[in-house]
Amino acid sequence: MKTFIQILALGLMMLSCTVYKNKPVSLETASDLNLPSKVQGKSGAVIKFKRIIIEDGKYYGVKEEGSNQFIYELKQEEIREIKVKDKKLSTALAIIGPAIVGGIIVLKVTENEINSSIDYY
Structure with a gap:
């Protein structure tokens, strides 16, 4: 969390x-x-x-x-x-930055779901 x-x-x-x-x-x-x-x-x-x-x-x-x-x-x-x-670079960072962060969040959530669905013996 x-x-x-x-x-x-x-x-x-x-x-x-x-x-x-x-x-x-x-x-x-x-x-x-x-x-x-x-x-x-x-x-x-x-x-x-x-x-x-x-x-x-x-x-x-x-x-x-x-x-x-x-x-x-x-x-x-x-x-x-x-x-x-620098309007172009500021705009690009405003779009790309959160997109990367969103991707990391999706990967983390997916990783947690995969790990929680695995049965360990």
Whole structure:
């Protein structure tokens, strides 16, 4: 039962997994793409934003927590790199991950049924 719960938890984690592209992009590109972005500051801190927008020549990171939306000004001189979400890979993991976990669960259940139907003397 413990293994089943661990496998199920792994599948659920893969559903919420976000994969970011390896190649960093500029603030301008990140705002044009309108994708979730991960911004690493020169201090090493990493902040994830729902998207990056530009207004009046200034860039802002939009963060959503529940029904609240927070906007943070982003300054190029304070940013080490920006990576945007890899939509294809994130979607693939969201589909393939739970499918693999489902397959493992089916194998475990089948294995348990086979083992319980064998009479040991």
